Amino acid sequence: MRTSLANLLSSYPVLLCDGATGTNYMAMGLGPGEPPELWNVDTPERVKSLHQQFVDAGADIILTNTFGGNANRLALHHHEHRVHEINVAAAQNARAVADASARPVVVAGSVGPTGALFEPMGPLTHDEAVRLFTEQIEGLKDGGADVVWIETMSSIEEIQAAAAAAIAVGMPYTATASFDTAGKTMMGVHPNALAAVFDDFEQKPLGIGANCGVGASDILVTVTHIDCEENTVISKGNCGIPQFVGAEIQYSGTPELMERYGRLAVHAGARIIGGCCGTSPEHLAAIRKGIDTGAEEVKNTGRVQPTVEVIEALIGELASKQPTATEGRARRSSRR
Numbered sequence: 001m002r003t004s005l006a007n008l009l010s011s012y013p014v015l016l017c018d019g020a021t022g023t024n025y026m027a028m029g030l031g032p033g034e035p036p037e038l039w040n041v042d043t044p045e046r047v048k049s050l051h052q053q054f055v056d057a058g059a060d061i062i063l064t065n066t067f068g069g070n071a072n073r074l075a076l077h078h079h080e081h082r083v084h085e086i087n088v089a090a091a092q093n094a095r096a097v098a099d100a101s102a103r104p105v106v107v108a109g110s111v112g113p114t115g116a117l118f119e120p121m122g123p124l125t126h127d128e129a130v131r132l133f134t135e136q137i138e139g140l141k142d143g144g145a146d147v148v149w150i151e152t153m154s155s156i157e158e159i160q161a162a163a164a165a166a167i168a169v170g171m172p173y174t175a176t177a178s179f180d181t182a183g184k185t186m187m188g189v190h191p192n193a194l195a196a197v198f199d200d201f202e203q204k205p206l207g208i209g210a211n212c213g214v215g216a217s218d219i220l221v222t223v224t225h226i227d228c229e230e231n232t233v234i235s236k237g238n239c240g241i242p243q244f245v246g247a248e249i250q251y252s253g254t255p256e257l258m259e260r261y262g263r264l265a266v267h268a269g270a271r272i273i274g275g276c277c278g279t280s281p282e283h284l285a286a287i288r289k290g291i292d293t294g295a296e297e298v299k300n301t302g303r304v305q306p307t308v309e310v311i312e313a314l315i316g317e318l319a320s321k322q323p324t325a326t327e328g329r330a331r332r333s334s335r336r
Contacts, residue, residue, distance in 0.1 A: 003104035017274025018054040040089040051097040053281035058288035064090040067112035084139040091143025108149035109140030133165035148173035155187040174207040191225040209234030214319040228269025235270040239278030251278025255286035262290025
C-alpha cells in the first residue's frame with residue numbers, strides 16, 4: 001500500500017522508522033570491509049528480509065540500503081560506475097516489501113555523506129557534491145523511493161548540497177545530522193541551528209533531527225534542543241554504547257532500554273523515532289511499544305519535556321558533555 005511521508009505525518013501523531021542496516025547485515029554474514037550496498041544486487045533476498053523484519057516490528061518507514069551509495073563512496077571499492085544500478089535495486093527491494101504490506105509503509109532513500117571534506121579544507125566543491133548526490137537520488141527515484149532521507153551529516157555545506165540535489169530531482173526530503181562531538185556535529189553545528197540551514201530553500205525538509213551519534217541518552221538531549229513546535233523532529237539513536245566483547249563490537253542497549261528511549265523521545269517532541277547502529281528488529285519492536293505508550297500519555301496528560309536528570313536516570317549517563325542551547329549558530333549559504 002503506497003503512501004507518502006507527508007500523508008503519514010498528517011494521519012498519525014508519531015511514526016516509527018526502522019533500525020540498523022550495517023550491524024544487522026554483519027549478523028547475517030556481511031564480511032569486514034564488504035560494502036553492504038552490493039547486497040542490493042548480489043543478495044537481494046537478504047536485504048528484503050531485513051526490511052520485512054523491520055516492518056513486522058512495526059516500522060512505518062524503511063530506509064534503503066544505500067547509505068554509501070554515492071560514487072565517491074563506491075569508488076573505494078571500484079564500483080563508482082554502478083551508482084544508478086545499485087540505487088535503483090535498493091529502492092526496488094524496499095518497495096517490494098512496502099507494497100506487500102497490509103498497512104502503509106514509506107520507502108525512504110538513504111543518502112549518507114560523500115566522505116570528502118569541502119573546500120577549503122578538502123577537495124569537494126558544492127557543484128561536485130550536488131552532482132554526486134543528484135546521480136544517487138535519480139537512481140533512488142527511478143527505483144521507487146517515496147522520500148530522500150539525508151542522514152548522518154556533519155557539515156552545513158553537505159546537508160545543503162544533498163537537499164539541493166533532492167529538490168533538483170523533484171523529491172521531498174528529510175535531513176538528520178550526527179551530533180557526536182560534545183553535542184555538536186564534527187564540523188561544529190549545534191542542533192538548535194539545524195533548521196536555519198534551510199532558511200534560503202523554497203522547498204523545506206519534511207523533517208529534521210538527529211541520528212547515530214554516541215548513544216540513546218545523548219540523542220534525547222540533542223532532540224530537546226530542536227524546536228518541535230516549528231519542525232517535524234526526527235530521532236534515530238544508536239542502541240546504547242558500542243563495547244568490545246572479545247573480538248566483537250556489541251551495543252549496550254537492551255529492548256527494555258530502547259522501549260524507554262522511544263517513550264522519552266515522544267515526550268522530547270520527536271514525531272519520527274527509530275534506531276540506528278545496533279538496533280535489531282527486537283529492539284525496534286520495543287521502541288514501537290515505547291512510542292505507543294508515550295503517544296498515549298501525551299494525548300491524555302500532555303507532553304512532559306524530559307530533563308537531563310530524567311534521561312540519565314532512565315537511559316544512562318551521557319557519553320559526552322552537552323553544549324548549552326545558546327551555543328552555535330548556523331552559517332547560512334546562498335549557494336544552490
